[in-house]
Amino acid sequence: MREFLGLLKEGNKSALMATVMNAIIAIIKTIAFFITGNVAMFAETMHSIGDTANQFFVFIGSALSKKSPTEKFPNGFARLVNLVLLGAVLIVGILAYETIREGVRHIIEPSESDTWFWLNIGVLGVAGILEGVVLFKAMKEITSDMEGEQIKGLRVIPESFKNIGNAKPATKLVFLEDFVATSGAFIAVLSIIIATYTPFHSAEGYASVLIGIMLFFVVGRVFLDNAAGVLGVADKEMEKRIGELVFQETHVKDIQELMVLKEGDELHVELKVEFDPDMSIAKAAEVLDDIEKKVLRHKGVTDVIIESDKDDQIPHWKNKDVNK
Template sequence: MAGSRGVVIAALIANGAIAVLKFLGFLVTQSPSMLSETYHSISDTGNQVFLLIGIRYSGKEESRTHPFGYGKAQFFYSFLVSVLLFGIAGWESLKHGYDAIMHGGHALGGMVTLAGYTFPGWYVNVVVLVGAIGFESYAFKKAAAELRRQIREYEWDGIVDAFRKTSDVTTLTAFTEDTIALLGAGIALVGVILSEITGNAVYDAIGAVCIGVLLMSFSVALAWENKRLLLGESLPEQVEKSLQSIVRNHPGVAHVDDFRTVHVGPEKVLVTADVSFNSGLETNDIDTDITEIEDKLKAEDKRVKFVYLEPEV
């Protein structure tokens, strides 16, 4: 949880500052791709606020109405991020770029005078975008480090495998945002430079369209990943088999009749099982065995927070 919070706070600070700089660049040059990038950074800033709300809400203690806690709040707020903020920013970027293409685009501002110095306005965009890439690289590095830690801990095959299996949607969303932010800033930079070199502003407008498509594509991908957790996904099959073997191999257990797992929050799993014990065991013995099995399961995988075993004799 602490790792996720640190990742989100780093992204919030970076994106808030970058949004202001990009908007100033747009005001100077009226660049469509700069406006798209402004939408993008405003979206990212809002995203971090939603994610922090999710982290705070999910930290509430279990209650009668929520016996397994509020962990799924992070899934919900991450879903909102992907659908509302990413989708809105993507659509606005796409629409603005399309309009610019249909109307032939426009020059990226004239000469600008700041602190007694006069220079081409498009320089502002280049400086802002290069600075944005620097800030986003810092946030991306922090998110990537947390994701790599999880990959090592759970022995996933890589980022693609982590994307499919992680329940830490906050880190996943931040990592995805930072990746898109770097790609978007790079696309905008190429569009601005090409428009200046060729004298054809349509390249800048095309950059805005590409950024919009990028945002909307990733919004769908993130929504899909959050859906699996909101619907109650189990642990990966191999992990389940490993946990089930712990129960099956415990002294006194005859066989496991049913075994199920489900994510109830980021890195928080519920395990239930119907377990047949050997005949002749006393009630106290069964109680002791159940406690020992619970401890073994939690020791095997720290994501296991709740264990309910139904004994059958």
């Protein structure tokens, strides 16, 4: 139990914050839906319930993935977070289906908006603000994982969109879900206003369908990313960075092999460099040790397997951005 509690401290903070916030939002929306019966509120209720369950499992998975290797599992548990996320998207997929089905039913049989206009607007408005806070927290976590300058202020927003592909799996899921949640709250509010003040009473049904489609987009994106993570995916961007770093060492003549394997939040590096044939064994060992220390300073890199060989005069490293 003590080990489990210790691992929880290592869990993804964005996922934990999102779990608590979405649980509160889900309770408020559920109460509002039972009072009003509004279909747009139903869509947002399903969304928040799914987000709460999802992000709770994501938090647990991200914590357990930090568990140290054991005799039975010598490669560790880094990919566990990918497995948990694959299971989590099933929940979102089911709720997305229910959201679309209810929206279609309302489009076919639209009903005039009820008398709970301000309750619906108030609940969705508050929910949108709270979900926006969680979204911004996820954006800050994405930019904090970037190497280089510290991103501050509103610059976090565009930079997080640019670097979402390099985000940790758990943080990426929180970002995508809360982006959809924040956008969904705005769409739901707009549909209620249209249905109340115009003859277009089926607007709430269309909003429900649109929110469901957005949820299916999250399902597809997260499923593909984490299916690759379970198999072990090469990180080409990190390979490029490490290649540039290795070539800063003047004794390195060429890179024969370089692979960066991404497992959960961890990066495993395998590297083989070429030296001058006349270099002494002692000097080569010193250079290899220095390269290993520099590579390990990169965020997420947990281990480096590095070898050397004599220069065969055949160029192997094909990255055009590195001129040796």
